[in-house]
Amino acid sequence: MNHDFIYEALPTRVIFGQGKLQSLPQEVEKLGARKALVLSTPQQEAWARNVAELLGSTAAGVYSNATMHTPVEVSEEAVAYAKRVGADCVVALGGGSTTGLGKAIALRTGLPQIAVPTTYAGSEMTPILGETEKGVKTTQRQPVILPKTVIYDVDLSITLPPALSATSGLNAMAHAVEALYAQNRNPVTSLMAEEGIAAFARSLPTIVQSPKDIEARSDALYGAWLCGICLASAGMALHHKLCHVLGGAFDLPHAETHAVMLPHTAAYNSVAAADAMQRVARALNSTDAATGLWELSGKLKAPQSLKQLGMPESGIDRATDLAMKNPYWNPRPLQAEAIRALIGRAWAGEAPQP
Ligand code: NAD
Numbered sequence: 345m346n347h348d349f350i351y352e353a354l355p356t357r358v359i360f361g362q363g364k365l366q367s368l369p370q371e372v373e374k375l376g377a378r379k380a381l382v383l384s385t386p387q388q389e390a391w392a393r394n395v396a397e398l399l400g401s402t403a404a405g406v407y408s409n410a411t412m413h414t415p416v417e418v419s420e421e422a423v424a425y426a427k428r429v430g431a432d433c434v435v436a437l438g439g440g441s442t443t444g445l446g447k448a449i450a451l452r453t454g455l456p457q458i459a460v461p462t463t464y465a466g467s468e469m470t471p472i473l474g475e476t477e478k479g480v481k482t483t484q485r486q487p488v489i490l491p492k493t494v495i496y497d498v499d500l501s502i503t504l505p506p507a508l509s510a511t512s513g514l515n516a517m518a519h520a521v522e523a524l525y526a527q528n529r530n531p532v533t534s535l536m537a538e539e540g541i542a543a544f545a546r547s548l549p550t551i552v553q554s555p556k557d558i559e560a561r562s563d564a565l566y567g568a569w570l571c572g573i574c575l576a577s578a579g580m581a582l583h584h585k586l587c588h589v590l591g592g593a594f595d596l597p598h599a600e601t602h603a604v605m606l607p608h609t610a611a612y613n614s615v616a617a618a619d620a621m622q623r624v625a626r627a628l629n630s631t632d633a634a635t636g637l638w639e640l641s642g643k644l645k646a647p648q649s650l651k652q653l654g655m656p657e658s659g660i661d662r663a664t665d666l667a668m669k670n671p672y673w674n675p676r677p678l679q680a681e682a683i684r685a686l687i688g689r690a691w692a693g694e695a696p697q698p
Contacts, residue, residue: 349530354576356469357493358569362558365460365497368395368435372402375456375492377433379404381426383445385411388438388462391500395437395460404431410442412598416477419448426453436491437500439463439512440598447473447489459491462500464512464544464564465599466519466572469494481592490576496569498562506552510644511599513548513564514637516571517541518583518606521624521633523574525617525675526581533577534623536570541627543567545640552644581674583609586687589666594655601653603646607638608686611696616676634696649693660687 359367372380381404384392389408396403407422426434426449436446437460444467446457451473459468471490474483504512520537523529547563554560586609587601611634614621621633630636641648651657664684671678689697 347531350528351530351532352577354469354471354490354573356491358496359493360496360566360569362498362562364495365395365398365500368458368460368495369399369402371458371493371495372399372433372435375433375458377456378402379430379432380458381429381431381434381449382406383410383422383434383436383442383449384408384438385442388442391462392437395435399435404429407445410436410438410445412441413476413481414441414444414448414474416448416475419445419452419475423449423452426455431455433458435460436468437462440465440467443467443491444473444475446491448475450488450491451486454488457491458493458495460495460497460500461565461568463504463508463599464501464516464568464571466516466568466575469569469572470576472576481588494569496565498558498565501561501565502556502558504555506555507645508599509551509555509564510548510641510646511603513544513551513567514606514641514644514646515599515602516568517544517637518587518602518609519571519575519580521606521610521620521637522580522583523578524620524623525613526578527673528579529620530577533574537574537578538623538627540567540570540574541624543570545628545636548640548644579673581672582612582676582678585672586663586667586683590650590655590663590687593663593666594650594653594659596650596653596655600647601650603641604648604650604653604690607634607641607696608690610634610637611698612682612686613675614698616674620675634698638696650687650691651693655691657691660684660691663687
């Protein structure tokens, strides 16, 4: 077999297991910090207050206004608050929205971040930040954006509602599926991708039935970590670009959009990325990647149509035009008619087709 690749590991310290939040005070100290600003969404403010209590005199305060898509106004307000309370590090407790706020603060101040993820989005492992200003989302990649430390505490994922667990898990699996066919894929990332998909495929069906099952929760969070590394290490293609276009143009919810689109984008690339899709199928214990993903999302009762997410039918043409506007690499080149058919099927909730 002929190998040819570049492999670069990103330097995040990862602490994984049940009850690991308790190690937060030591981890703050390890960074040489003394005043940690705790971040959360309004929905998770009580959690953030408990974390501030755990930190005691090392807590600088709580900022609980993290918002989806990281609006610049919120980040600027949080930076002003961080300065006012003299914070020398941030602790982001929550999903991708809160992790995004921590990254936005780090970008503006250079403060080190500790991420404590409570969904499966994977943002905590990436040096990538998407920010929104006046309705326009831009994405950038910089070393300062990458959290220094990530604490995966399985106990914190137990309250993630079954529906959000399913869509968040499918969102994470999308990182791994695209990493397997990325132009800059490498053997290590591909191993992680396959294992990440397998971890979710075996745990998500249990989680939607029994959300408190610790073993399944642990397996899913483990999958989230692996898939987060995939997102950080490999270039993303059709799937992520289409979700970005759809989310931006029709204000669709992030994880749900990924969940709807994944079987369809996998089907689109099934022939052009046959080797990758074979690995996806193997991880899903299925004979075909797209069918396996479609069946999994059905079993999880995840949304299967863009229509049910609120996209108008007239949006199919607009989304196709937007998707075709900025060409990018994909295993199968973008063909307008085929992309339109793909989006049409995803809109109507029809089964995926190559
Ligand atoms: P989210 O962070 O918006 O969380 C959704 C809701 O669930 C929030 O109200 C949150 O408070 C709540 N929640 C989170 N964890 C919970 C738990 N354990 N129990 C109960 N409620 C909980 O959703 P998300 O899908 O994690 O993140 C989406 C955002 O992350 C998007 O803006 C997306 O662009 C971004 N993202 C960025 C990257 C990156 O690398 N930059 C990667 C993935 C996602």
